[in-house]
Amino acid sequence: xxxxxxxxxxxxxxxxxxxxxxxxxxxxxxxxxxxxxxxxxxxxxxxxxxxxxxxxxxxxxxxxxxxxxxxxxxxxxxxxxxxxxxxxxxxxxxxxxxxxxxxxxxxxxxxxxxxxxxxxxxxxxxxxxxxxxxxxxxxxxxxxxxxxxxxxxxxxxxxxxxxxxxxxxxxxxxxxxxxxxxxxxxxxxxxxxxxxxxxxxxxxxxxxxxxxxxxxxxxxxxxxxxxxxxxxxxxxxxxxxxxxxxxxxxxxxxxxxxxxxxxxxxxxxxxxxxxxxxxxxxxxxxxxxxxxxxxxxxxxxxxx
Amino acid sequence: xxxxxxxxxxxxxxxxxxxxxxxxxxxxxxxxxxxxxxxxxxxxxxxxxxxxxxxxxxxxxxxxxxxxxxxxxxxxxxxxxxxxxxxxxxxxxxxxxxxxxxxxxxxxxxxxxxxxxxxxxxxxxxxxxxxxxxxxxxxxxxxxxxxxxxxxxxxxxxxxxxxxxxxxxxxxxxxxxxxxxxxxxxxxxxxxx
Numbered sequence: 001x002x003x004x005x006x007x008x009x010x011x012x013x014x015x016x017x018x019x020x021x022x023x024x025x026x027x028x029x030x031x032x033x034x035x036x037x038x039x040x041x042x043x044x045x046x047x048x049x050x051x052x053x054x055x056x057x058x059x060x061x062x063x064x065x066x067x068x069x070x071x072x073x074x075x076x077x078x079x080x081x082x083x084x085x086x087x088x089x090x091x092x093x094x095x096x097x098x099x100x101x102x103x104x105x106x107x108x109x110x111x112x113x114x115x116x117x118x119x120x121x122x123x124x125x126x127x128x129x130x131x132x133x134x135x136x137x138x139x140x141x142x143x144x145x146x147x148x149x150x151x152x153x154x155x156x157x158x159x160x161x162x163x164x165x166x167x168x169x170x171x172x173x174x175x176x177x178x179x180x181x182x183x184x185x186x187x188x189x190x191x192x193x194x195x196x197x198x199x200x201x202x203x204x205x206x207x208x209x210x211x212x213x214x215x216x217x218x219x220x221x222x223x224x225x226x227x228x229x230x231x232x233x234x235x236x237x238x239x240x241x242x243x244x245x246x247x248x249x250x251x252x253x254x255x256x257x258x259x260x261x262x263x264x265x266x267x268x269x270x271x272x273x274x275x276x277x278x279x280x281x282x283x284x285x286x287x288x289x290x291x292x293x294x295x296x297x298x299x300x301x302x303x304x
Numbered sequence: 305x306x307x308x309x310x311x312x313x314x315x316x317x318x319x320x321x322x323x324x325x326x327x328x329x330x331x332x333x334x335x336x337x338x339x340x341x342x343x344x345x346x347x348x349x350x351x352x353x354x355x356x357x358x359x360x361x362x363x364x365x366x367x368x369x370x371x372x373x374x375x376x377x378x379x380x381x382x383x384x385x386x387x388x389x390x391x392x393x394x395x396x397x398x399x400x401x402x403x404x405x406x407x408x409x410x411x412x413x414x415x416x417x418x419x420x421x422x423x424x425x426x427x428x429x430x431x432x433x434x435x436x437x438x439x440x441x442x443x444x445x446x447x448x449x450x451x452x453x454x455x456x457x458x459x460x461x462x463x464x465x466x467x468x469x470x471x472x473x474x475x476x477x478x479x480x481x482x483x484x485x486x487x488x489x490x491x492x493x494x495x496x497x
Contacts, residue, residue, distance in 0.1 A: 025402070025403065028404065037389070037438070301398025
């Protein structure tokens with residue numbers, strides 16, 4: 001198995017499939033009364049979060065605890081970081097404390113890669129800037145596989161703020177590895193430069209893509225990363241790229257609606273669609289714990 | 305990636321060596337153990353058979369089938385993969401996790417008979433006991449094995465033994481079953497380094 005999980009591109013089809021298969025067994029455990037396995041007893045997992053996060057941090061924490069690892073949560077607010085400590089010094093502190101794995105979220109793209117060069121333990125990227133979020137891609141793949149019965153040959157549309165989305169980037173990489181076809185749908189201003197290098201088609205017309213997809217993955221419009229105007233108004237954005245019941249009715253009957261969360265109801269997705277049976281939004285959160293357990297197991301299980 | 309296949313569960317172990325049990329022997333042993341279970345548990349009352357992956361599972365399935373033939377009782381069948389409970393993960397590395405299936409009736413208050421192919425150090429059984437404890441609280445746990453080859457490292461013994469085979473530590477016992485290996489046999493081999 002790989003040493004660190006920094007990018008969805010670190011995984012080949014076999015490794016990704018192994019992680020997803022193990023996650024199925026991990027998910028079965030969630031139905032039991034005792035949701036605990038002794039597998040990672042004595043290992044220490046540090047959650048190092050420089051950026052706000054609820055679901056990812058809680059999900060990693062639950063995953064590590066269910067495998068009996070010790071969890072140390074470190075958030076930049078209220079730590080020495082606010083006194084000016086650098087990422088490197090924080091990393092060396094964690095190293096000295098004997099962290100076997102560091103789960104890191106950072107506002108700067110590439111921070112986990114740097115961190116991996118400073119610590120001996122395993123590093124798992126839990127989202128870095130606008131770059132990558134590999135465990136989100138894995139849980140999305142898990143959700144797609146369990147709902148659609150497979151990934152190879154399926155068509156997935158990733159819709160919205162692709163430019164600022166680490167979820168989109170990781171998903172394009174992983175879905176391509178697993179044999180799916182991906183279409184990115186976004187206004188031209190929210191399509192990243194160099195997208196022609198990605199293994200994905202690009203469309204500016206959501207309605208034209210709808211009839212041929214097996215899944216629609218909606219992205220949040222990341223206002224906090226937008227310094228300038230990328231589209232004229234929220235209303236115009238919603239009208240052209242939002243998912244409402246009319247658009248859902250044009251999807252094939254089996255197609256599912258996904259969103260990595262947090263979602264902005266009324267912006268990229270209407271409440272009726274978000275709460276409909278075709279939406280897998282809550283399921284994705286539950287799958288996240290199983291997938292992260294699997295990742296921790298495979299990275300830490302045999303690590304001395 | 306590629307994990308090295310463990311010697312006990314390699315897909316098609318080489319079959320050179322001394323054959324200890326043939327198809328007919330294994331069939332008779334299964335019949336006998338099925339009878340013993342019926343005898344010791346008053347007709348398999350409240351019994352759940354749980355096969356330990358990999359080769360304990362087809363053995364448990366055969367026992368369930370024999371028990372239902374002899375006394376027409378339906379004994380629930382469970383499958384236990386103990387990978388996540390192993391005590392040598394740190395030494396041997398993370399491996400792919402097999403399927404665990406708890407019978408719909410559960411195991412609370414039941415007599416669980418664990419079924420495995422070979423009893424050796426006892427560490428697999430210890431892991432299985434730990435796994436059972438997380439699934440429920442059986443009234444009693446018993447152990448049935450096809451082969452007991454000795455060399456216990458833990459205070460564990462079997463309630464039902466197919467055959468005791470004295471072995472040297474340098475030897476290995478390969479159990480082949482039709483369901484997993486295409487034929488039934490137990491072969492004793494000299495371990496090759």
